[in-house]
Amino acid sequence: MTGPITTRALTLLFWITAGVIYLPIGVMAVFSFSSARYQILPIPAYTTEWYTRVFTDGQYSAGFLNSILLAAMVSLAATLIGFACAYSLVNARFPGKNAFTLLVLAPLAVPLLLVGIALRIWTTMLGLQPSLPLAGLGQVLYVLPLAVLNLRNRIAQLPKSHEEAAWALGASRLRAIMDVILPACRAALLATFILCFTFAFDEFVIAYFLTNFSVTLPIKIWTTLVTGFDPTINALGTMVFAFSLTLGVTAQWLLMRKDP
Amino acid sequence: MRAKSVTLRGVSKSFGEVQAVCPQDLEVRAGEFLTLLGPSGCGKTTILRMIAGLEAVSSGAIFVGDEDVTGHPPNRRDTSIMFQDYALFPHKSVRDNIAYGLKMRGQSEAARSKAAEGWLERISLDGYGKRLPSALSGGQRQRVALARALILEPGVLLLDEPLGALDAGLRRHLQVELRRLHRDVGLTFIAVTHDQEEAMTMSDRIAVMRDGRIEQLGTPAEIYDHPETEFVARFLGRCSVIEGRVVAGVAGGMVQVETAALGPVFATGTAAQGANVRLALRPEALILDHSGPVRARVTDAVFTGNAVRLTLTAADGSGLELDLPRGAPVPATGTEAGLRLPPGAAILLAS
Numbered sequence: 001m002t003g004p005i006t007t008r009a010l011t012l013l014f015w016i017t018a019g020v021i022y023l024p025i026g027v028m029a030v031f032s033f034s035s036a037r038y039q040i041l042p043i044p045a046y047t048t049e050w051y052t053r054v055f056t057d058g059q060y061s062a063g064f065l066n067s068i069l070l071a072a073m074v075s076l077a078a079t080l081i082g083f084a085c086a087y088s089l090v091n092a093r094f095p096g097k098n099a100f101t102l103l104v105l106a107p108l109a110v111p112l113l114l115v116g117i118a119l120r121i122w123t124t125m126l127g128l129q130p131s132l133p134l135a136g137l138g139q140v141l142y143v144l145p146l147a148v149l150n151l152r153n154r155i156a157q158l159p160k161s162h163e164e165a166a167w168a169l170g171a172s173r174l175r176a177i178m179d180v181i182l183p184a185c186r187a188a189l190l191a192t193f194i195l196c197f198t199f200a201f202d203e204f205v206i207a208y209f210l211t212n213f214s215v216t217l218p219i220k221i222w223t224t225l226v227t228g229f230d231p232t233i234n235a236l237g238t239m240v241f242a243f244s245l246t247l248g249v250t251a252q253w254l255l256m257r258k259d260p
Numbered sequence: 261m262r263a264k265s266v267t268l269r270g271v272s273k274s275f276g277e278v279q280a281v282c283p284q285d286l287e288v289r290a291g292e293f294l295t296l297l298g299p300s301g302c303g304k305t306t307i308l309r310m311i312a313g314l315e316a317v318s319s320g321a322i323f324v325g326d327e328d329v330t331g332h333p334p335n336r337r338d339t340s341i342m343f344q345d346y347a348l349f350p351h352k353s354v355r356d357n358i359a360y361g362l363k364m365r366g367q368s369e370a371a372r373s374k375a376a377e378g379w380l381e382r383i384s385l386d387g388y389g390k391r392l393p394s395a396l397s398g399g400q401r402q403r404v405a406l407a408r409a410l411i412l413e414p415g416v417l418l419l420d421e422p423l424g425a426l427d428a429g430l431r432r433h434l435q436v437e438l439r440r441l442h443r444d445v446g447l448t449f450i451a452v453t454h455d456q457e458e459a460m461t462m463s464d465r466i467a468v469m470r471d472g473r474i475e476q477l478g479t480p481a482e483i484y485d486h487p488e489t490e491f492v493a494r495f496l497g498r499c500s501v502i503e504g505r506v507v508a509g510v511a512g513g514m515v516q517v518e519t520a521a522l523g524p525v526f527a528t529g530t531a532a533q534g535a536n537v538r539l540a541l542r543p544e545a546l547i548l549d550h551s552g553p554v555r556a557r558v559t560d561a562v563f564t565g566n567a568v569r570l571t572l573t574a575a576d577g578s579g580l581e582l583d584l585p586r587g588a589p590v591p592a593t594g595t596e597a598g599l600r601l602p603p604g605a606a607i608l609l610a611s
Contacts, residue, residue, distance in 0.1 A: 161347035170364030
């Protein structure tokens, strides 16, 4: 039983959590409109100057474009590989399947810094030059568990009989996947793509270790911060946050929506 | 004739340690309606799925017609299957669902469409072709699933609990419909059900299954009137079981059995003299008769609609059940009643 006191306590906890997460971002958003170079109160005047600067500074737009392109390629690859992987995990019967599933999902728990360093060492040993495509490969490894997890849940929900009916009516295995499984996974596929996209778009560590400063947006932000604070970062951060939040919410909505 | 026979030779199936189907022979004749009947977990659905090719056999061979299809995938067998949940593709229209098998055979859009429209008409759903399955009622979906399976004109139609997802009234109606459809299309039908009434209404022959084995195979009347085991007797309708000892063989496939409950009884079946046996009595076998040779105490009377079901306790404490026709006087609970058992009405069960 949840009594009124428990309910109230839970509500309070919710707002505290939400406050802890979103207050700093809110502060950043507010200062992004401040005319002062530093975060001082009271705010002397409101301006959109920093937003204008983000758009006029060629380095930012180059980084933004790099990030978008990289994230799109990464999430497309992760979604496709993830689907194949998830389908196999749901349908294959082999001993140790549960252990193997955990193994696929385990990278989520490894600190990203370790992944980044390990990838750097390994690619160097293989004689691969750091580059944007290499960073993309690294990021695919990073977001793949998310894609597998998402799609596995969806595929596991589907009645096996639909696919079996397709086989019995003459469809090959591949044909049945195309005709029966894929249409039922449309929303989940789109959600997975978006989710992987937001993770890849924000990803810094792997991109940092596997590129030679072929600048993605997170790297650009970091280097700007290292060389001295620039209020443009507030404006940029606010925009990136709004962008990611929109994508994230869309992905969640797609996942929660009841598929026919 | 399109209809094909199905032959199982020593077919078995194990899932890991669990033996779902013990080595089994079964001969399904071309054009007949055979039902695998049994409680859940008896292996009936596994047999159906092995015939469809959705489950590999652990041993044995399966023939459809003269062709050994044991290793063939589902799409290379002359069988169609209808699933309990119908398995209609939710993203495809009713027409595309029905025409799916023809599409897989590479038929042209026009030919497919024409055939599908024909079937829509046949199942009284003309005009519903463009709808999605979710816009249909349960009974309509069932018909679409049937049409989708039959449009390929398979030699054998497999039906997994064909009426399982429908409510009672509709079920009774569709049992008769399925039987008529079977006559119309003239194909071999193999169905799976746990509902004995359904099995008896629809089938030419019934295979009663228990623990991965076919316990008895025969026409509905054979199985109802001459159950070989207590399990079959109890699964196919109600019955009382009493114990006795064979005192003599009688001509005409009967034996005389001395029972503590009903005295001397002439039962159908054969057994060695002196053997201890069990007898099954259908509720309609016993007759209430004041001057009858046997007496039993009435313990309960329940109105069942077309009869009154009396529960009685025999002299030795055995429970008996008896159906009184409507209008017959109902003896009061607690009183003694006289009983008569026509010769041959009791069935000798295998021990």
